[in-house]
Amino acid sequence: MHRVVIDGGTGGIGLATARALRARGVPLHLVGRDAGRLETAAAELGETGFPEGDVTDPGLCSRVAQEAGPRLGGLVYAIGTIQLAPAIRVNVVAPSLTRTPLAEAITRNQALASGIAAMHALQRLGEPEDGAALAAFLVSAEASYVTGQGIGVDGGCSSLRAKG
Structure with missing residues (x-):
């Protein structure tokens, strides 16, 4: 089964999505800005891949792709509470x-x-x-x-x- 990257997977819709995917047996790779919340979510979900990072960091995407591995099956971008503007338009x-x-x-x-x-x-x-x-x-x-x-x-x- 292909791994799904969840950016913003430590709270709200992102964490709920992670739980739903985990219940279906989908391997996850969580990404978030808060190392403590990432560690807590990863422990709950039984995941080992959870890099800390901010989407405005230009190197984050390549780092996440490298750490998540070659079998990526999807990306969930659950960042409802993060303000990206004006640096990034979504x-x-x-x-x-x-x-x-x-x-x-x-x-x-x-x-x-x-x-x-x-x-x-x-x-x-x-x-x-x-x-x-x-x-x-x-x-x-x-x-x-x-x-x-x-x-x-x-x-x-x-x-x-x-x-x-």
Whole structure:
């Protein structure tokens, strides 16, 4: 089973998520700013990997990736009480079904793909470039005043009703 990194895994939603994943047998790698809380959470969950660090530290991500090991299966970023602004802007790109290798089991079935596309206002499935264009914009200087947003790249699926 692949390890899941939980940044902010010492309290609130992060710790609750860690407990839920641990109950399912998922190996964890906790990350947080408070060494004492990390040690307490790790002991409760039976984990040995729990680096102390702040997300504004430029070396934290590479250190966590190295310590967590090569079999990473996910990242939970539960930092609701941490203020990152103005140093770091956080936005979410939320795509609908997109033609990627991950979705190939669905998209290679033309009848199924067409039926799902018909549920979208734009009457098509997403392409990787759709989400990439938004992500590139969000990290650019042009979006320097955009933060805290969850933006759907979903052909109108989440907010508009397709005809028919």
